[in-house]
Amino acid sequence: FFEANARRVYLPDEQPEVVSAVLEYLYKGDYYPRLLRDKRHNTWVLQDITEPFDKNGGHRGIDPTIQIVGIGSVLRDTAVYCAAEKFGLEKLKGLALRKQGLQSGIEVGTILRSARYAYEHTPDNDSRLRAHYLALIIRSRKTFKRSGTMQMEMEIGGKMFFDLFVAMCNHMDDMVDLTQVPPSH
DSSP states (O other), X not given: OEXXXXXXXXXXXXXXXXXXXXXXXXXXXXXXXOEEEETTTTEXXXXXXXXXXXXXXXXXXXXXXEXXXXXXXXXXXXXXXXXXXXHTOXXXXXXXXXXXXXXXXXXXXXXXXHHHHHHHHSOTTOHHHHHHHHHHHHHTHXXXXXXXXXXXXXXXXXXXXXXXXXXXXXXXXXXXXXXXXXXXX
């Protein structure tokens, strides 16, 4: 990426917003919105949820998605995770995964595009982000089923939907196993 004579780094395939988050992480150990510990509730929260932005108590708010040409909106933390994978930044991958798990209210289409993006930009042996999406889809299966988006995505197919099929079969097997456990006396 580095041209010695020009003293410039060329990253033509990277999104500026993602590179900015990676650089912020490299300099500060985190990227916006910051991950904060809520000691009172013993949980982790994102900065924009807990810190007011203005005098009236309004929250800063940040769009959790970025636009990627040819794909559409995907979750920023997914793109950061994939960039961290590409650049070998394991701790950043963990941070991005933790932040992504705190997002809520994301539309089905964005989740599915983000899952597809994750599958396209992570190796098969890096299952953490992929497993996150599979579990999310299984937990929210009724919403996905009603959306109609799921059928379209399944028709596209690919490894993600094979993994989803296997994960759902395993989930169903686990549920059956739980119902067949004899009561203890």
